[in-house]
Amino acid sequence: MLTSFPAAMAEPVADFSQDTWWIWLIKAVFIVLYLILSVILALWVERRALGRMQNRLGPNVVGFLGFGQAFADAIKLMLKEDISLKGAEKVIYFVAPAISALCAFSIYAVMPFGPQVSMFGIETPLQLADSSVALLYILAVASLGVYGLVLGGWASNSTYPLLGGVRSAAQVISYELAMGLSLLSVFLVAGTMSTSSLVEGQTDLWNVFICLPAFVTYFISMVGEVNRLPFDLPEAEGELVAGHTTEYSAMKFGWFYLSEYINMLNVSSVAVVVFLGGWRTPWPLSAINDGMFNEGWWPMLWFFLKTWVLMFCLVWIRGTLLRMRYDHFMKLGWKVLIPVALGWLVAVAIIQGIGSFTDIDTQMILIVLAAIFLVIFAVLWFIEDKSDPKEVAADGSISDPKDDFDAYAGGFPVPPLPGQQLPPSPRAKRAPAYSSTAKEADSDE
Template sequence: MNALSVAAAVGGAPTGADFSHDTWWIWAIKAVAILVFMLLSVLFAIWFERRVVGRMQVRPGPNVHGPFGLLQSLADAMKLLVKEDIDVSAADKIVYLVAPMIAVFCSLLTYAVIPMGPQVSMFGHSTPLQLTDFPVATLYILACASVGVYGIVLGGWSSNSTYPLLGSVRSTAQVISYELAMGLSLVSVFVLAGSMSTSQIVDSQIRVWWFLPLLPAFVIYVISMVGETNRLPFDLPEAEGELVGGYTTEYSSMKFAWFFLAEYINMLNVSAVATTLFLGGWRAPWPLTAIDHGVLNTGWWPLLWFLAKVWLLMFFFVWVRGTLLRFRYDQFMKLGWKVLIPSALVWVVCVAVVQGVRQFTHLQLSTLLYVLAGLVVVGLIVSFLIPEKKPEQRAAPVKEFDPYADGYPVPPLPGQVLPPSPRAQRRMAVQTATDATAPQVTQEVPRG
C-alpha cells in the first residue's frame, strides 16, 4: 500500500534522458554497439540454453568446442552460413526471400529505445546509454513486435506448403491474442509512471520498482512474453510433433538462420522491456543502493545491473522450456482469451480507479484498498450463495461414422463412433458363433 502511494508520487514528474550533446558519430557508435551486442548475445544465449537444459536433463551439453563448449554456437553459425541453400520451386520467390529479412529487421529495432544506463562520458561527450527516446517509445516497441510477425506469416504463406501455412496461421492467432494481453499489462505502468517514454519510466522507479505494486500486471506480461516469442510451452507455430517445423519447414541455410536469429533476439527484446518497465531498468537492487547511497547508479556500473536482469529473465525462458510440456492449441487460446485478457482488463480498471480517486479526492489509499477488498470478499460470498442451475444432460445419439467417406481418413467428431475394425468384426463373429453352439445348461431349482 505504502509502496504504491510512494511510487505514484515519485512517478509524477519523470525527467527522461538528455540527448542534446549527441553528435552523428555518437549515434553511429551506439547503433553499431547495439548490433554487435545483440549478435554476440544470441551466440551466448544458444550456448547458455543448451548448457542449462543439459544440466536439467542430467547431461553435459556442449563441452567440446572451446572452453566449456563456448565455441559451439559459432560452429553452428558457420555451418548454416556455408550450408547449401535450397529454394522451393513452387514458392513465391520474392516473398519467400523477403520474409526472414522482415523478421530479423524488426527484431533489431527494439533496443534503439531501451535505456541501458544513465548519462556517461563517451569520448569526451556526455550522453545517455540509449540510442534514442521519444514520448511514445513503448508503443514503438509494440509496433515493431507486431510488424515482425509478418515475416513469419509471409514465410509460411510463400512456401506454398501445408505445414508452413498452418504454422503461419497459428502464429497470427498467437500474436493477436497475446499482444492484447501484453499491451493491457503495460497500461497500468503508463498510469503510474505518467509517461510512455522508456527513460522516464525508468526514472519513475527511483524508490520502488513497478513489479511490486503492479505484480498482477507483471505476471501477465511474463506469461504473454513467452507466448509472444513462440517459446515452449507456447511454441505451437513450429511444433515439431504436429507441423514438422512449422513456418521454417521449407527454409534452409542462412534463411533458416535468420528466423532462428529473430527468435532469440525477440527473447532479448521482451526481457529488456520487462527490465525497463517493471524491474527498475538499469538501477541497482535495493540493498546495494542503500549501502552505497546511489554510487552504483552512476557511470558505467548500471550497465552491469541491466544485463544481470535481462539474463535473469533469459534464464527464466530456459527454465520454462526445460520444465513444462507443450500446450494443446485450444488450451493455449483459452488461456489467452479467457484468462489473461479479462484479468488484464480488470487490473487496468482497478489501477485507474485507485489513481483517479487518489488524485481527485482526499481519501487515503489504505482506506480505499480496504473498501475494495471488502467489496471483493462480499462478491465472492454472494457468488457462493447463489444456487447453480445444472443443465439437463441428454444422452447424445451415437452415430456410426465412416472415416473414408470423402476418400481420405478423417477423425470422428464428438458423438460419432468409428465402425469396428476387421479384426474386431472377426472376433465378434467368432464369439457369436461360440455362444450359439454352446450347450444350454439349466439349473434345477430344488423343491422345498
C-alpha cells in the first residue's frame, strides 16, 4: 500500500557487485542474439498470422511451415546490389541506418529478464545494467532513434524520403509526449524509475490495475512510436512510396527494417516491465509452492511470453485496421491521448498528495478511478455521435455541410470534412437497373 510520496527515488534493487567483464560480455552477446533471432521469429509470426487473418496461405514453402523464409529474406538483403545515390549527403546517408539500429539495440541494456541467479558460480541479476533513472534513459534513447529516420530522409536528397522524415519527427513529438506522461504517472505511484525496482514493486499487484488509463495511453502511443499500422504514416506507400527508406537498398535498408522490429520488442518489453509485472509469474501460477516460478530461470519464460503477447497484438492490429488520415492521426495524439494522460497524471498527483497527509488507501482509490475510466471509455466507444455539424459562411449565413458538397469546388478533388458526404455514385444508380435487366434475361432463357 502506498500512502505518501517517496522521499527520494528508490535505488535499483538489482545487485551487480559480483559482476565481472566476462559476465557483462555474456549478457551483451545474449541480448544482441536474442533481438536478432526475435526479429526473425517476428517476421515469420507476422506473415503467418496475417495470412490466416486475411484468408491467405502466407509463407509455407521455404523450410518447415515457411519458417526459412525470414532467413531467405535476410540473405537476399545481404546479397542485393547496394545502390549509392550521386546527389546524397554521403556521410549522413550511410550513418542514418546505423543510428536507428544502435538506438534500437541500446534500450534492452536496462531491461530485466529475471531475478538474481547463479551464473558460473557468480550471483548476478538477469539484467545488463540498471539506474535510478532507467526510464529516462529509455525515453532518451528512443528519442534519439528518430534522428536516423529524419537524417535518412533528408540525406537522400529526394522529395518523398524528406516528407517521410518530417512525418517521423512530427509523429515522435506527438506520441512521445503522451507516452512520457503515462510513464510519469506510474513513477508517481511506484516512486522509482529503476526497471528492477519497478518489477519488485509489482509483487502483489501489477501497475496495469492501478494505472489503467496510463496503460491504455501508453499502448496506443507505442503503436504510433514504432510506425505500425494504422500509424505508419512516415512510410505510407499510397502517398510517399516508402517514406524515408525509398532511396535505400540492400543492408542499409535492412538496418532500418531491423530497427523497426527491434523497436516493437522494445516498446512491448517496456510495457511488460512498467505495467505487467515484468518477469513475475502471472496469477494463479504465482501462488504455486510459495512462488517457485518466480525464482531461478523460470521468470525469463514469463517475460518472453508477456512480450510476445503484446507483439502479437501489434500484428493483430496491423491485420485489422486501416491506415489513418494524417490530420486524424495528429488529432488523436494532441487532442485525445495527451489530455487523457495529463488528466490522469494530475489525478494521481492529487491522490498521492492527499495520501501523504492521511491514512487513506491510495491504491484502492486509483483502482476505482481506473474502473470508472474504463466504464466511461466503453460508453463513449459505443455511443454514436448524432451531432449535426453546421458551417458558418463568410457572410454569416449558416449552412448544412451535408448539402451540396462539391469535391471539385476548389479546382481539384478534396476529401469531405467531418459531417460532409459525397454525392451518390452514378454506378450505384445503374447497379439496380443492371441487376433487374440481368434477372429478366435469365428468366427469358
